[in-house]
Amino acid sequence: EVQVVESGGGLVQPGRSLRLSCTASGFTFGDFAMSWFRQAPGKGLEWVGFIRSKAYGGTTEHAASVKGRLTISRDDSKSIAYLQMNSLKTEDTAVYYCTRDLGNYYGSGSDYWGQGTLVTVSS
Amino acid sequence: QSALTQPASVSGSPGQSITISCTGTSSDVGGYTLVSWYQQHPGKAPQLLIYDVSKRPSGVSNRFSGSKSGNTASLTISGLQAEDEADYYCSSYTSSSTWVFGGGTKLTVL
Numbered sequence: 365e366v367q368v369v370e371s372g373g374g375l376v377q378p379g380r381s382l383r384l385s386c387t388a389s390g391f392t393f394g395d396f397a398m399s400w401f402r403q404a405p406g407k408g409l410e411w412v413g414f415i416r417s418k419a420y421g422g423t424t425e426h427a428a429s430v431k432g433r434l435t436i437s438r439d440d441s442k443s444i445a446y447l448q449m450n451s452l453k454t455e456d457t458a459v460y461y462c463t464r465d466l467g468n469y470y471g472s473g474s475d476y477w478g479q480g481t482l483v484t485v486s487s
Numbered sequence: 488q489s490a491l492t493q494p495a496s497v498s499g500s501p502g503q504s505i506t507i508s509c510t511g512t513s514s515d516v517g518g519y520t521l522v523s524w525y526q527q528h529p530g531k532a533p534q535l536l537i538y539d540v541s542k543r544p545s546g547v548s549n550r551f552s553g554s555k556s557g558n559t560a561s562l563t564i565s566g567l568q569a570e571d572e573a574d575y576y577c578s579s580y581t582s583s584s585t586w587v588f589g590g591g592t593k594l595t596v597l
Contacts, residue, residue: 401533408574408576408588408589408590408591409525409527409533409576409578409588409591410588411578411585411586411587411588413585414586425584425585426585427585428583428585461532461533466535466538466544467521470519470521470580470584471521471580471586472521472523472538472539473523473535473537473538473539473542473544473578474523474525474533474535475535475538475544477532477533477534478532479532480532
């Protein structure tokens, strides 16, 4: 059974850092791109970014709104994707979702989603 | 990149068909065959309904279909059922190598 499970969320002060983890199972993790999305309370979905598989360079793309502060990486040996979040702002408060992406280079649709992890940025 | 435009709400009666539109520009929806649709029930994670404009993942009902014309993509739900009541989001690849979402559409089954 395919599963992705996010962890690492919590309450953090503005300006601080947090790292989210996404542990995957039930599929060959290294063969897939992985994406991160977020959803602020009561708001719509927002794409955060994705990381290609090593076969496609393992490179990343990030939304302009988070570029330079939020960074996606992966460790294929552990089947984990990470979202490093630096210089956090109150507007980063959201549920963060990790997903498996059907696409390779450009991304496509995300067919498996985690349950999400809540990040609250507040003093 | 500006968000894609979706109607805030649509409604329909059981058994009917409804269509949700998603309008972008030639830099996103109109420029690529990379449009996805998601369904989200309250308090739940989104579920992929359609990807690459019109492809359905395994396990998704064939009552859901996607299409695109110019800068507008559409999701059609046929044979509306009570459990279809949810929020629906479209998403498109953009010329900036990013993905952009629509604001979401709340479907009410009357």
